[in-house]
Amino acid sequence: xxxxxxxxxxxxxxxxxxxxxxxxxxxxxxxxxxxxxxxxxxxxxxxxxxxxxxxxxxxxxxxxxxxxxxxxxxxxxxxxxxxxxxxxxxxxxxxxxxxxxxxxxxxxxxxxxxxxxxxxxxxxxxxxxxxxxxxxxxxxxxxxxxxxxxxxxxxxxxxxxxxxxxxxxxxxxxxxxxxxxxxxxxxxxxxxxxxxxxxxxxxxxxxxxxxxxxxxxxxxxxxxxxxxxxxxxxxxxxxxxxxxxxxxxxxxxxxxxxxxxxxxxxxxxxxxxxxxxxxxxxxxxxxxxxxxxxxxxxxxxxxxxxxxxxxxxxxxxxxxxxxxxxxxxxxxxxxxxxxxxxxxxxxxxxxxxxxxxxxxxxxxxxxxxxxxxxxxxxxxxxxxxxxxxxxxxxxxxxxxxxxxxxxxxxxxxxxxxxxxxxxxxxxxxx
Amino acid sequence: xxxxxxxxxxxxxxxxxxxxxxxxxxxxxxxxxxxxxxxxxxxxxxxxxxxxxxxxxxxxxxxxxxxxxxxxxxxxxxxxxxxxxxxxxxxxxxxxxxxxxxxxxxxxxxxxxxxxxxxxxxxxxxxxxxxxxxxxxxxxxxxxxxxxxxxxxxxxxxxxxxxxxxxxxxxxxxxxxxxxxxxxxxxxxxxxxxxxxxxxxxxxxxxxxxxxxxxxxxxxxxxxxxxxxxxxxxxxxxxxxxxxxxxxxxxxxxxxxxxxxxxxxxxxxxxxxxxxxxxxxxxxxxxxxxxxxxxxxxxxxxxxxxxxxxxxxxxxxxxxxxxxxxxxxxxxxxxxxxxxxxxxxxxxxxxxxxxxxxxxxxxxxxxxxxxxxxxxxxxxxxxxxxxxxxxxxxxxxxxxxxxxxxxxxxxxxxxxxxxxxxxxxxxxxx
Numbered sequence: 121x122x123x124x125x126x127x128x129x130x131x132x133x134x135x136x137x138x139x140x141x142x143x144x145x146x147x148x149x150x151x152x153x154x155x156x157x158x159x160x161x162x163x164x165x166x167x168x169x170x171x172x173x174x175x176x177x178x179x180x181x182x183x184x185x186x187x188x189x190x191x192x193x194x195x196x197x198x199x200x201x202x203x204x205x206x207x208x209x210x211x212x213x214x215x216x217x218x219x220x221x222x223x224x225x226x227x228x229x230x231x232x233x234x235x236x237x238x239x240x241x242x243x244x245x246x247x248x249x250x251x252x253x254x255x256x257x258x259x260x261x262x263x264x265x266x267x268x269x270x271x272x273x274x275x276x277x278x279x280x281x282x283x284x285x286x287x288x289x290x291x292x293x294x295x296x297x298x299x300x301x302x303x304x305x306x307x308x309x310x311x312x313x314x315x316x317x318x319x320x321x322x323x324x325x326x327x328x329x330x331x332x333x334x335x336x337x338x339x340x341x342x343x344x345x346x347x348x349x350x351x352x353x354x355x356x357x358x359x360x361x362x363x364x365x366x367x368x369x370x371x372x373x374x375x376x377x378x379x380x381x382x383x384x385x386x387x388x389x390x391x392x393x394x395x396x397x398x399x400x401x402x403x404x405x406x407x408x409x410x411x412x413x414x415x416x417x418x419x420x421x422x423x424x425x426x427x428x429x430x431x432x433x434x435x436x437x438x439x440x441x442x443x444x445x446x447x448x449x450x451x452x453x454x455x456x457x458x459x460x461x462x463x464x465x466x467x468x469x470x471x472x473x474x475x476x477x478x479x480x481x482x483x484x485x486x487x488x489x490x491x492x493x494x495x496x497x498x499x500x501x502x503x504x505x506x507x508x509x510x511x512x513x514x515x516x517x518x519x520x521x522x523x524x525x526x527x528x529x530x531x532x533x534x535x536x537x538x539x540x541x542x543x544x545x546x547x548x549x550x
Numbered sequence: 551x552x553x554x555x556x557x558x559x560x561x562x563x564x565x566x567x568x569x570x571x572x573x574x575x576x577x578x579x580x581x582x583x584x585x586x587x588x589x590x591x592x593x594x595x596x597x598x599x600x601x602x603x604x605x606x607x608x609x610x611x612x613x614x615x616x617x618x619x620x621x622x623x624x625x626x627x628x629x630x631x632x633x634x635x636x637x638x639x640x641x642x643x644x645x646x647x648x649x650x651x652x653x654x655x656x657x658x659x660x661x662x663x664x665x666x667x668x669x670x671x672x673x674x675x676x677x678x679x680x681x682x683x684x685x686x687x688x689x690x691x692x693x694x695x696x697x698x699x700x701x702x703x704x705x706x707x708x709x710x711x712x713x714x715x716x717x718x719x720x721x722x723x724x725x726x727x728x729x730x731x732x733x734x735x736x737x738x739x740x741x742x743x744x745x746x747x748x749x750x751x752x753x754x755x756x757x758x759x760x761x762x763x764x765x766x767x768x769x770x771x772x773x774x775x776x777x778x779x780x781x782x783x784x785x786x787x788x789x790x791x792x793x794x795x796x797x798x799x800x801x802x803x804x805x806x807x808x809x810x811x812x813x814x815x816x817x818x819x820x821x822x823x824x825x826x827x828x829x830x831x832x833x834x835x836x837x838x839x840x841x842x843x844x845x846x847x848x849x850x851x852x853x854x855x856x857x858x859x860x861x862x863x864x865x866x867x868x869x870x871x872x873x874x875x876x877x878x879x880x881x882x883x884x885x886x887x888x889x890x891x892x893x894x895x896x897x898x899x900x901x902x903x904x905x906x907x908x909x910x911x912x913x914x915x916x917x918x919x920x921x922x923x924x925x926x927x928x929x930x931x932x933x934x935x936x937x938x939x940x941x942x943x944x945x946x947x948x949x950x951x952x953x954x955x956x957x958x959x960x961x962x963x964x965x966x967x968x969x970x971x972x973x974x975x976x977x978x979x980x
Contacts, residue, residue: 126974131975201842201843227868230868349979350980395846420827421827438660448687450957451960460657
């Protein structure tokens with residue numbers, strides 16, 4: 121993963137960072153790096169995620185999913201960090217399976233899905249660290265029942281990824297289901313490179329050793345200077361731009377297959393840094409599509425936004441056929457990939473010409489290795505940014521509040537603020 | 551469409567609006583409404599979009615697409631406003647066809663798509679007002695060539711939606727293709743209720759009269775007071791919250807089928823209001839999924855965000871099977887729809903309890919009528935907000951700049967700032 125922060129400099133953009141301020145910030149980066157390395161060495165909560173390239177045990181993952189290698193479909197039943205890592209990998213890579221992520225609990229959507237998937241040919245991976253997440257367990261109960269109805273033995277088609285205790289762990293014991301362990305001290309949004317994200321990737325036919333090797337290369341390159349470490353350069357620059365007014369970070373990959381990656385990034389960034397009144401709002405966008413939409417705002421709206429432009433430097437390409445349609449001959453000398461790259465360069469120049477900060481992130485290809493670099497790189501960037509903000513990067517009290525609230529409203533436990541729901545202030549216009 | 555702004559009041563949230571400020575703002579709304587009605591009466595540029603419920607000519611649209619009613623697949627070739635309206639409708643409604651939107655020019659994605667779609671069973675709708683949009687024409691040339699290669703007569707399978715002049719209009723004349731006219735003075739992002747959005751909906755088996763009837767009901771209800779008009783209540787409240795610090799508007803529908811609607815909204819909002827240093831950043835999210843991700847930021851991050859919670863009040867539902875798994879019995883007394891509604895209420899209460907502004911938008915069902923109400927309602931809200939901001943709601947100079955830039959870089963025309971691309975400031979970390 122390479123990063124170019126030239127268009128985030130104060131000479132080019134407002135908000136922007138001066139080179140002198142970058143130099144000063146680099147001293148904080150050095151200190152933050154020491155804390156990160158200490159956390160990694162102790163496998164402290166959260167920091168342990170940065171050790172996954174060495175601790176993920178790919179052979180264990182391959183062995184656990186081996187009974188399902190006849191499947192044509194995979195249902196990943198999980199939500200948030202228990203779903204987005206797997207979804208990011210299988211959406212980015214050209215795979216063998218139809219993978220369906222059951223994260224939401226929309227009944228219309230689940231009904232459609234269960235009608236269209238041949239359940240006898242499906243594997244089901246239920247993912248929840250606690251084994252109690254309401255959406256995940258509800259969806260699992262529905263899927264299990266649908267398999268029963270279809271005459272499919274769900275115990276033959278299901279494996280669980282969960283902690284050492286809880287309802288899912290008990291269920292695996294009772295029915296002798298293959299199971300994987302969610303690693304200790306790795307928050308969900310940092311779990312893509314663990315059992316949580318990699319099991320689906322194996323089943324979908326991908327080389328998880330290469331994913332981990334890409335991640336490991338970035339891990340090995342973490343040094344105490346943003347000028348030598350692309351991941352830290354990204355984390356430090358976003359922090360500095362936010363401090364100078366870029367409250368919004370538009371993540372804009374120029375590859376259709378990285379659309380889910382942008383959603384993964386949005387979770388990583390929002391849930392890790394959004395606390396204590398701090399944090400940058402991540403916005404998931406897609407190049408070139410959103411040039412015809414969001415670019416207006418990013419170029420001419422408030423100066424509160426930075427744009428992160430991500431691209432692979434090599435792509436599968438496809439020639440644009442020559443044409444005699446008047447005015448379009450220029451397209452026929454080109455390819456779709458050249459067009460997309462021209463759009464990338466045009467957007468970057470467009471933002472720079474308007475003095476709007478943007479950062480370029482490049483990987484060689486959207487393949488296992490490139491993804492490993494990108495995902496680990498963004499995790500390291502996020503951890504660094506959390507150190508610079510001084511927040512509890514690895515906690516998510518507001519998300520936990522919402523989980524308790526949903527359970528409480530259904531009668532599944534205490535919800536001390538249930539009265540707030542009944543007492544809602546209403547000013548209704550009909 | 552009903553709107554509840556109770557949780558945006560200053561007594562409940564910060565930023566929030568006092569009732570006195572709302573009363574004062576309502577005088578501006580009355581004036582803005584007069585300008586809007588004058589614009590509609592004259593069919594002025596942009597304002598003409600608000601007349602579409604009466605001017606869309608659904609019979610013309612049905613007649614134009616009738617030759618393709620044997621299709622099993624529909625390829626919509628367009629980008630931005632020429633694609634998102636159709637995508638929003640077909641993704642929200644349960645339809646007859648597999649609809650594929652070719653907006654991006656990612657070669658890997660296009661290659662995959664053209665390998666998976668049986669082109670002989672597909673209809674192709676090429677959509678571009680000017681007939682010159684680089685991405686759209688490039689994709690069309692690729693699709694046409696793929697049909698040739700597959701022995702399919704593309705002239706039998708293609709219809710165009712374009713203006714009175716330009717390469718696509720000429721092409722339709724030369725090859726006698728069915729064609730639809732993009733209506734005058736309707737910007738792309740306001741064109742969902744015209745030929746641009748509705749043709750795909752007809753082919754996908756939907757009742758476009760009901761869509762237009764839902765929109766028409768909202769149109770008939772536009773009055774000079776935000777206290778009497780839900781669309782204006784939404785537009786005025788978002789404007790007032792932005793002025794008080796809510797620079798971000800997270801659009802969060804609680805229905806999986808409305809995920810594309812949130813993307814449509816993001817274009818509408820960003821491209822219409824993002825200019826002159828003004829405008830609110832739209833963020834597309836999805837309930838309940840993003841409760842496990844973005845909610846942390848919205849509840850505990852900077853006080854720069856409002857959340858728009860959208861839901862249908864009636865849904866198809868599905869019972870959650872009863873279970874004897876310990877700790878989960880409470881789920882079995884419930885349904886997926888009740889769980890989703892509980893999550894909605896919990897999120898609303900969660901934000902309110904933290905004093906974070908949010909607005910509730912409700913439609914009866916995600917059906918043709920409800921969609922017509924929602925889409926028209928948000929368009930009217932956007933036009934009102936544009937009047938309050940005092941911006942040129944219906945222009946998009948920064949998007950046009952990007953289009954010229956992309957063409958220019960490929961050698962298809964002038965691009966005065968091409969030098970900016972070559973002169974890019976680089977600070978690269980590898």
